[in-house]
Amino acid sequence: MTGKPALTPSAEQAAEWVAIMRAPTVEPHIERRFEMWIGADPDHAALYADMCALYDGEPLAEAARLQRISERKLANSWRIAAGIGGAIAASWMAVWSLSGPGADQRSPVRNTPQEIYYSASLDTGAGETLEVPLPDGSLMILSGRSAVSITYAPDRRDVVLARGEVWFEVASAPDRPFYVTLPETEVRVLGTAFNIDLLPDHGTEVSVYRGQVQVDSGGRSHRLSVGEQITTTAGGLNLTRFDATSLPDWRSGWYEAEDVPLERLIAEVNRFSRVPVQIDDATLAAKTVSGRFKVSDPESVLNGIEALYGIRIKPGKAVIALTNSQ
Amino acid sequence: MEPGRQNEQWADIQAATRRYALNRTRQPDLADDIAQQAVLDAIEYQQTHIVISLHALAFRIADNLIKGHFRRLKPSDNIELIPELACSQPLPDRVTEDRAETRAMLKALSQMPPLRRDVFLRRRLDGQSCEDIGRALKLNTKAVEKHITRALVDLHAARRLWRTSDSLRPIRTEKKPVEEMTG
Numbered sequence: 001m002t003g004k005p006a007l008t009p010s011a012e013q014a015a016e017w018v019a020i021m022r023a024p025t026v027e028p029h030i031e032r033r034f035e036m037w038i039g040a041d042p043d044h045a046a047l048y049a050d051m052c053a054l055y056d057g058e059p060l061a062e063a064a065r066l067q068r069i070s071e072r073k074l075a076n077s078w079r080i081a082a083g084i085g086g087a088i089a090a091s092w093m094a095v096w097s098l099s100g101p102g103a104d105q106r107s108p109v110r111n112t113p114q115e116i117y118y119s120a121s122l123d124t125g126a127g128e129t130l131e132v133p134l135p136d137g138s139l140m141i142l143s144g145r146s147a148v149s150i151t152y153a154p155d156r157r158d159v160v161l162a163r164g165e166v167w168f169e170v171a172s173a174p175d176r177p178f179y180v181t182l183p184e185t186e187v188r189v190l191g192t193a194f195n196i197d198l199l200p201d202h203g204t205e206v207s208v209y210r211g212q213v214q215v216d217s218g219g220r221s222h223r224l225s226v227g228e229q230i231t232t233t234a235g236g237l238n239l240t241r242f243d244a245t246s247l248p249d250w251r252s253g254w255y256e257a258e259d260v261p262l263e264r265l266i267a268e269v270n271r272f273s274r275v276p277v278q279i280d281d282a283t284l285a286a287k288t289v290s291g292r293f294k295v296s297d298p299e300s301v302l303n304g305i306e307a308l309y310g311i312r313i314k315p316g317k318a319v320i321a322l323t324n325s326q
Numbered sequence: 327m328e329p330g331r332q333n334e335q336w337a338d339i340q341a342a343t344r345r346y347a348l349n350r351t352r353q354p355d356l357a358d359d360i361a362q363q364a365v366l367d368a369i370e371y372q373q374t375h376i377v378i379s380l381h382a383l384a385f386r387i388a389d390n391l392i393k394g395h396f397r398r399l400k401p402s403d404n405i406e407l408i409p410e411l412a413c414s415q416p417l418p419d420r421v422t423e424d425r426a427e428t429r430a431m432l433k434a435l436s437q438m439p440p441l442r443r444d445v446f447l448r449r450r451l452d453g454q455s456c457e458d459i460g461r462a463l464k465l466n467t468k469a470v471e472k473h474i475t476r477a478l479v480d481l482h483a484a485r486r487l488w489r490t491s492d493s494l495r496p497i498r499t500e501k502k503p504v505e506e507m508t509g
Contacts, residue, residue: 011479011482012475012479015474015475015476015478015479015482016471016475018474018475018478019449019456019471019474019475019478020471021379021382022449023455023456024455026382028378031378031379031382032378032379034379034381034382035378035379035380035381035382038342038379038381039335039338039381042338042341045338045339045341045342045345045381046342046345048342048381049342049343049345049346049349049385050345050346050349050482051478051482052346052385053345053346053347053349053350054349054478054481054482054485055450055478056350056389057349057350057427058424059424059427059428059430059431060428060431060450060481061450061451062424062428062431063428063429063431063432063435064431064435064446064447064450064451065451066428066432067432067435067436067443067447068447068451070436117461117462118462119454119458119461119462120452120453120454120455120458121454121455121458122453125390126390127390127393127394128393130453132452132453133452274390274394317370317373317374318374
C-alpha cells in the first residue's frame with residue numbers, strides 16, 4: 001500500500017487488499033496494516049467481504065475459465081483438451097503422436113515468447129485440489145496439502161515437488177524434456193501421464209499411466225513403463241505393478257491400501273483433514289492396514305480403522321491423536 | 327485486550343465473515359453457520375498460534391468451510407468426470423443465479439484492457455504469484471498488484487450492476503424475510 005489511503009475510494013482499497021492478502025506469503029508488517037485498516041471501519045470490513053467473495057467465488061472462476069477457453073480457441077483449437085482432464089487426455093495423447101506433417105491444424109502451436117519462459121509457485125490446502133493447465137499444453141493436478149514450483153525455459157521444463165501428490169499429463173516435446181525434482185529423486189519425462197506421491201521421510205512413489213519415465217534416485221537409474229510403479233525409501237527401491245487403466249485413487253477421493261503401514265494411510269488422510277491426524281505410537285504407525293478408504297472423508301476412515309485395528313482416537317484442538325487401545 | 331472489547335471485535339469479525347459467506351453461498355442459514363463456526367475455529371486457533379490478522383484468519387477458515395460444504399454435497403464418485411467442479415458443486419437453486427453472475431463476470435473480463443486481463447487470469451486462474459507474473463511480463467510487483475486491483479474494481483462494479491438489475495426480479499422466499507445482499 002503505497003498510496004495515501006484517504007485519497008482512494010474504499011472499493012479500490014478493498015480490491016488492493018485482496019490483491020495483497022491473497023499472495024502465497026504476506027509479510028507480518030503488511031498483515032498488521034491490513035488488520036488495522038479492516039478494523040478501522042465497518043464499511044471497510046463489508047467491502048473487503050464483498051470483494052473477497054467476488055474473488056473466491058465460483059462464478060468468477062467459471063468466467064475466468066470460459067474467458068481463457070475463448071482466447072485459446074482463437075489461437076488454437078486443439079489445446080483446450082488439456083484443461084478438461086483425465087478422461088479426455090487419452091485421446092488427446094493419441095492426437096499428439098499422430099500429429100505428423102499432414103495434420104497441420106492439429107499440430108501444436110509454436111510457443112509465444114511469454115510461454116517459453118514461465119514460472120509459478122502453487123500450493124493447496126487440506127482437501128483442496130488444483131488443476132493447472134500449463135502453457136505448453138501439459139496439465140498438472142495437485143492433491144490436497146501439496147506444493148510445487150514450475151519453471152519453463154527454452155530447453156527444459158522443470159517442476160519441483162516440495163510436498164504432497166500430483167498427477168501429470170505431459171505434452172511431448174523431445175527437445176524440451178520435462179523434469180520433476182524431488183528431495184532424493186529426479187524423474188525425467190518425454191511425454192506421458194504419471195502420478196507422484198511424496199511419502200513421509202522423503203520417500204517417493206512414481207506410477208506411470210502412459211508413456212515412459214526415467215527415475216534417478218540414490219545414484220541409480222530406472223526406466224518405468226505403463227503400469228509400473230516405483231517406491232523409493234531410505235531402504236532402497238521397490239518396483240511393483242499396478243492397474244494403470246484407472247486413475248490414481250486420490251483423484252476420486254479414495255485410497256486403496258494393500259498391506260501398507262498405517263502411517264501411509266494417515267498421510268493420505270492428512271491431505272484432506274482440516275485437523276491433522278497424528279500417530280502417537282511407533283508400533284502402531286508401522287502396523288499394516290488393507291482396504292479401500294474414502295480418505296476425502298477423514299472421519300469415516302478413522303471410524304473404520306478404530307474398531308478394525310484396535311486404535312484409540314483422541315480428538316484434540318490442534319491434532320487428532322491415534323494411540324494403541326490394547 | 328479486555329474481554330468486553332474482545333467480544334465486540336469478534337462480533338465484528340463474525341458479521342464480516344457472515345457477509346462473505348452469504349455472498350458466496352446465497353443461503354442465509356448456511357452463512358450464519360459458517361460465520362459462527364469460522365469464529366469458533368479462529369478463537370481456538372489463536373489460543374495456540376500467533377495471529378496477526380484475525381479477520382484474514384476468519385475469512386480463510388470460512389473459505390475452507392464453504393469449499394468443504396459444497397464438496398460434501400457432491401456425488402464424489404463422479405469427480406473425474408467433472409474435475410472443474412472439484413471445489414464446489416453448486417446447489418440447484420444457486421445454479422441459475424451463478425450462471426447469470428458468470429455471464430456478467432465474463433462480460434467484464436472481456437471488456438478489460440488485454441494486459442489487465444492477462445495479469446488477472448494468471449493470478450486467479452493459474453495461481454501465479456505477483457512476482458512470477460512480474461517476471462513473465464516484465465513488470466514490477468507493484469504494477470502487477472495495481473492491474474489486479476483495477477481488474478477487481480471492474481468486476482466489482484459489474485457485479486453491483488448485475489445485482490441491481492437482479493433485485494428487480496421476483497424475490498425468492500427465504501426463511502428470513504429481509505436479507506441484505508450487496509456485492
